[in-house]
Amino acid sequence: MQEGIDKSKILEIVRKQLSIDMNCNTEDFDKGEIVFSESKLNKGRRMFDRQSPFLEIATMGKSVVVTADRDILVKIKPLLENKTREDIFVAPFIFGHSLYYIPDCKRLKKLPLPNGFEFCLKEGKEIHELYKILGFENALQYDINHPRPDVIALYATCGSEIVAMAGASADSNLMWQIGIDVIPKFRNKGLATSLVSNLAIMIMEQGVVPYYGAASSNIASQSVAYRSGFTPTWMCTYKNTFDGTAPYDGNIK
Incomplete structure (x- = not known):
């Protein structure tokens, strides 16, 4: 493996990437609080399609970072700012969560293919x-x-x-x-x-x-x-319900 890439370096890169994606500071993920940020298409972001209106919530285990379009952010901030991490991730206007993993340098190793492949x-x-x-x-x-x-x-x-x-x-x-x-x-x-x-x-x-x-x-x-x-290193929401594409949106209405 590339010399100099260890767990601390990888985590530093992950924080940097997430801070670009979510338009916040790298240290925001370690504050142990709820951080709100207006969304922005920053240079260097991961090039995913963005749902409109946009809302994404992520945690690396300490802080919860919430980024959203301005008109959405002003509405949801009063609802979330005093909630626990667990309550935030079951908010009715989000659906779907993804878990993200990085290499554990102590366990990652080259593995052979099974016989016959x-x-x-x-x-x-x-x-x-x-x-x-x-x-x-x-x-x-x-x-x-x-x-x-x-x-x-x-x-x-x-x-x-x-x-x-x-x-x-x-x-x-x-x-x-x-x-x-x-x-x-x-x-x-x-x-x-x-x-x-x-x-x-x-x-x-x-x-x-x-x-x-x-x-x-x-x-x-x-x-x-x-x-x-x-x-496992961080978790984030997958989509929001604001555009009416939630799988049970019609049933609930």
Whole structure:
């Protein structure tokens, strides 16, 4: 792995990235309080599509940082400013939570593929060749013009068939996100763990922080993260209900 990248350095980079994304200060995540910030499209942010109106809430375990468009922020601040962290994350105007993981440098290591499988690697524009093969939507963007382009794809083959793939998207200059897909009949063989751990090491060797996201309800994906040598580091909301796209919005009304 890249020398100089240890847990403290990784956490420093994560705080920096989140502070850019959420338009706050890096130290806000360690204050142990609720921090409110008006949202802003800062340079260097992770290039995700933003829901409109925009609201996102995140915690690294101490503070809760709330960022939102100005007209939303003035309405929700009085509702949240005296709430506990747990109460904030079940507020009725948000739905869905994601857990995010970074490498545990003491546990992350190169792992061999199970017998009968082989590693294959593609980088940069080589990855576009894989777009003709469907079924790996968590690992690949399938879009040569995507704002978070695919940068590395490490996959496993069984004979001539691609059966599992881990891909990394360049979400920002600081952090690349790993996604994994395994064809159903090849699951529970250790393929996901091997691919994710080895891809993470490749990313760190380039001096970039790899990270892994999973919905809070996706236990299988969280297990892959743990077995691959990752540790949970922050949590954030997935969407808000202000635009009427919540799955039960019509039922509630």
